[in-house]
Amino acid sequence: MTINTFAVPESVKxxxxxxxxxxxxxxxxxxxVMLIVDKIVDELYGRNVYTFLEGHCREVKREFVHAGSLRxxxxxxxxxxxxDFDAVIAMGxxxxxxxxxxxxSMSKRPFISIPTSISHDGxxxxxxxxxxxHNSVRSLDCKIPSYIIMDLDIIKxxxxxxxxxxxGDLISNITALRDWEKAVxxxxxxxxxxxxxxxxxxVRAILQYTKPDIKNTAFLTQLAESVVLSGLAMNITGxxxxxxxxxxxxxxxxxxxxKGTLHGIQTAMASILVEYLYGGNYCFIRNYLKSVGIPTTxxxxxxxxxxxxxxxxxxRTTRKNRYTILDEIPYDDAYLKKIYDAVYGGIDDRQ
Structure with a gap:
């Protein structure tokens, strides 16, 4: 018997x-400690956090992120x-x-993550x-945060x-799980x-809110908990x-x-199409996204x-070795038009 072991944050608040x-x-x-922020977050919250840390710990070094690069x-x-810093704090x-x-992760120091928004499940x-x-983007393995602080007063x-x-990123788990089963x-x-x-x-915990209000504390709490759980699921599988x-x-x-927009908006919109390819209830996903104002086309x-x-x-070529339903459908003009008409009601935006 093989037992899978995995790490979890020491604390999630x-x-x-x-x-x-x-x-x-x-x-x-x-x-x-090192405090990592960007210019916008620094003006909103970072300076106050920096002042607090100056009065609470032995030394604090504030560093800025500009490009979000590996360098x-x-x-x-x-x-x-x-x-020889003891810990890393990132806020933003x-x-x-x-x-x-x-x-x-590279320096093997504890990491305190302070999200100022819940824009994805990372x-x-x-x-x-x-x-x-060369403007390429890579998803790199690293350790999960040691501590996560999600202050809803800031996130609101x-x-x-x-x-x-x-x-939207969380809703797309619905079709991601279908593809995982298919790949297996x-x-x-x-x-x-x-x-x-x-x-x-x-994702089911979020779908229980039939009239979601993104400013409601109870809903935001559940959304925060759900994105943490989604991240932990990735940590378990590696x-x-x-x-x-x-x-x-x-x-x-x-x-x-x-021409892209926010990642979570795009994955949510695309999940409608993927659910259609699976013969599932794509109208449910579409209606749920519409109810909160997420684009659906x-x-x-x-x-x-x-x-x-x-x-x-x-x-299907954007990620190597990621088998999905996209590997099993045709790509001729007629079939792509059929998908488009079915999912988007025949709306033709070519004019």
Whole structure:
């Protein structure tokens, strides 16, 4: 018998007004820490956090993220090791958190993650998405955060579209799990039942809110808990299978057109199409997304029919060795038009 072992955060705190009490709990007065932010978050919250840390620990070094690049993460990890810092704190959106996550993982230091929005399910994942040379983007393995502080008073102030993107990314677990099962049956992937259950539970918990309000504390709490669970499911498997299938490949292909929007918005919209390909209740997903104001068509995110056709033909090539339903459908003009008409009601945005 093989027993799968995996790491979990030492602490995950979700609530209102919890930032400073939890920082006081997690950081010792003798600690030397690096605080990683970007310019926008620094103006909104970072300066106050920096001042707090100056008064609470032995030394604090504030570093900024500009591009969300692998180079930035390397340089910060070098500084952390060279100056023998005790911990890394990153506060911001996905770009900042991923740089902090990877820098702390390389330097083998505890990482405190403080999301200022819930724009995707990478909050607790073992993946850092970083820019590399020639504008390429890579998903790199790393350790999950040691501590996660999700202060809902801060998250509520984030732009609505960032919260909607996090919700959309979570909703796309529905089709990602279908693709995972398909890949297993095709001998292209291995199933982890525990991770499968966790990912499914995370999205079902959100779907219980039939009238979701992204500013409601109870709903935001559940959304925060669900994105953490989704990230943990990826940590259990050591890959993104529990939350990434054909809908994510379509999102990557949309990005390649240069017309992309937020990742979670794209994966949610694409999950409608993928659910249709599976013969599932795609209208349910579409109606749920509409109820919260998430775009449900290519046209709504600024893509033409020609863009759609290009995206569909290139999506399966955007990630090697990721077997999905896109590997089993034809790509002739007639079939792509059939999908488009069925999912989007025959709306033709070519005019």
């Amino acid at each position: 979700i609530g209102c007004g919890i930032l400073y009490p939890r920082l006081r709990e997690f950081i010792r007065p003798t600690d030397r 930035e993460a390397f340089l910060k990890s070098y500084y952390i090791v060279n100056r 959106g996905g770009k900042v958190l991923d740089v902090g996550k990877y820098a702390s 909050v607790a994942s073992p993946i850092a998405v970083l820019k590399c040379d 102030t984030a732009p609505d579209r960032l919260i909607l993107a996090g919700l 049956h095709a001998g292209k992937a291995k199933m982890d039942d525990f991770a499968y259950i966790i990912s499914g539970t995370a 890959n993104t299978r529990p939350s990434s299938g054909a809908e994510h490949l379509i999102s990557h292909a949309i990005d390649a057109t240069g 290519f046209a709504e995110i600024g893509l033409t029919y020609e863009d759609y056709a290009q995206v569909m033909r290139t999506a």
